[in-house]
Amino acid sequence: MKKDIFTILYRLDKKMYGEQINPNKYMATATLLCCTFFGVLLGGGSFLSSMFNWELHTSLSASLAAVIYLVGYNIAESIIVADSAKVAILRSLMITGILALGFGAGVVGSVIVLAILIIIIVFYIFFHVVFGAPKGGSKITLNDGTVLSNKKSDLLGGGASYKGNDGKRYRTDDGQTFRQE
Amino acid sequence: MILTIISFIVAIATIIHVWKVRPFSTGICVVTSIGLLLLGWIGTIIYWIYILQGEKTSPKKTFNPTKGMEQALQFNGEPVPKPIKLRQDIAASLLVFTDIYWLIRLIAPLCGINLAISHILDSYIVYLPFLIAWGILCSIASNKVSRIASLIIIVFALIMLMPIETSPLTFAIFNIIKPLSLIYAYSLIIRSSNSISNGDKSWINTIIVFVIGGFFYTLFSLLFKDIDMQYSVTNPSSGFILWNIITYLFLAVAEYRMAKCAVFADSNDSEPTSKGVYSPLNKYLAATLISISTVLILMFLVYGNVDAIENIF
Incomplete structure (x- = not known):
């Protein structure tokens, strides 16, 4: 059987119930991915709304309703495709649990990922301001052909100093005119 | 051919209705009318070329699977004659077209495109090809059970094409009967033959699941009228539109697989698969009732x- 991300739950079904069930290959996994997506929208939206006051807040009731719809789809599918009532009930419960976990993972995962991203951005800005631009940053060519690189911005004010390809250091206060230090 | 004539009568009735109501400008009315008639003509031409010609080359009553094997193509281990395969292809294409159309209607507003197509025209663009497709499928159905199933769906399509204005109560009752009859019809198709492959069966089951899913919406809108839009799945930020998009993609594949399955291979499969095949008290009805009550x-x-839930975040 082809192993790809879109048939995870089909493979789990086949492993658990074998020939007692004949579900659609992609349906259950598609619902799981959608539930995770609903979770990501809810978690990410609420997190960004609370952090930056952006209008991204998602209603939890709307997200829960969306998950409930997909649970309903899977219950219907379980009953239709299972050979016995026992398998139908077990599969319904299993998929409902997995969808709930997917939704929860989406909420928590999105908050964690966004928090890590924000921390990285904050640290990058902090180090950029304190220690200047990283080496190999923007290069400026002066009228006489001197190439300036290794920009170091001042902590306060708009000034910066550069290293020229002639080995000398150059300084600018307005970003337009340069003088040798 | 009778179906095509009926389609034309319904098309002309709709055009008259559109002209009377005039929901949009005269120019659009003219284009719409020409479009509708053109669609009808295309359907007739397709019918004439492929189906009538197919009938001549392969008369149904004297069909012999071993005759003309050089034209036969392998399908699920059984040879499917080329004319029948052509009909399957046409029906499958028309059914896929309807799903792709709904998909475009869904995605267009997201891309900022306003298609400005009226509800009446929508019905025509979707249900006329749907009607023609099921007319074709009915003509190549393998047995009586699948033929009856096709006829139920044809009746449904015809009702959807009628520009009837009803009271809210009649509309609500129709919206409840509609999915139930469709679920019954699709379940008849599955139970009509043992020769459907497991893969095809799983896709036809998917159609039933989506019809049940549509039933959720109908009952939800009937029972939860006072719910604020921001708390319902219609709130765009819930992301439910992604599932709607996936639904039409699934339906396109599922309807294609169904049109190409062994039931519509004109194989004269007259053996009933089980006793009580027409009984509506089956697992499909159980699935409908249990899933709907759970939801x-x-x-x-x-x-x-709602208030308590909204305070969590």
Whole structure:
């Protein structure tokens, strides 16, 4: 059987119930991915709304309703495709649990990922301001052909100093005119 | 051919209705009318070229699977004559077209495109090809059970094409009968033959699941009328539109697989698969009732405690 991300739950079904069930290959996994997506929208939206006051807040009731719809789809599918009532009930419960976990993972995962991203951005800005631009940053060519690189911005004010390809250091206060230090 | 004539009569009736109501400008009315008639003509031409010609080359009553094997193509281990395969292809293409059209209607507003197509025209663009497709499928159905199933769906398509204005109560009753009859019809197709492959069966089951899913919406909109839009799945930020897009993609594949399955291979499969095949008391009805009651109970739990739930985040 082809192993790809879109048939995870089909493979789990086949492993658990074998020939007692004949579900659609992609349906259950598609619902799981959608539930995770609903979770990501809810978690990410609420997190960004609370952090930056952006209008991204998602209603939890709307997200829960969306998950409930997909649970309903899977219950219907379980009953239709299972050979016995026992398998139908077990599969319904299993998929409902997995969808709930997917939704929860989406909420928590999105908050964690966004928090890590924000921390990285904050640290990058902090180090950029304190220690200047990283080496190999923007290069400026002066009228006489001197190439300036290794920009170091001042902590306060708009000034910066550069290293020229002639080995000398150059300084600018307005970003337009340069003088040798 | 009778179906095509009926389609034309319905098309002309709709055009007259559109002209009377005039929901949009005269120019659009003219284009719409020409479009509708053109669609009808295309259907007739397709019918004439492929189906009538197919009938001549392969008369149904004297069909012999071993005759003309050089034209036969392998399908699920059984040879399917080329004319029948052509009909399957046409029906499958028309059914896929309807799903792709709904998909475009869904995605266009997201891309900022306003298609400005009226509800009447929508019905025509979707249900006329749907009607023609099921007319074709009915003509190549393998047995009486699948033929009856096709006829139920044809009746449904015809009703959807009628520009009838009804009271809200009649509309609500129709919206409940519609999915139930469709679920019954599709379940008849599955149970009509043992020769359907497991893969095809799983896809036809998917159509039934999506019809049940549509039933959730109908009952939800009937029972939860006062729910604020921001708390319902229609709130764009819930992301439910992604599932709607996936639904049409699934339906396109599922309907293609169904049109190409062994039931519509004109194989004169007259053996009933099981006793009580027409009984509506089957697992499909059980699936409908159980899933709908579960969804509604959970919805009542959510919407009965909206304030408490909204305070969590």
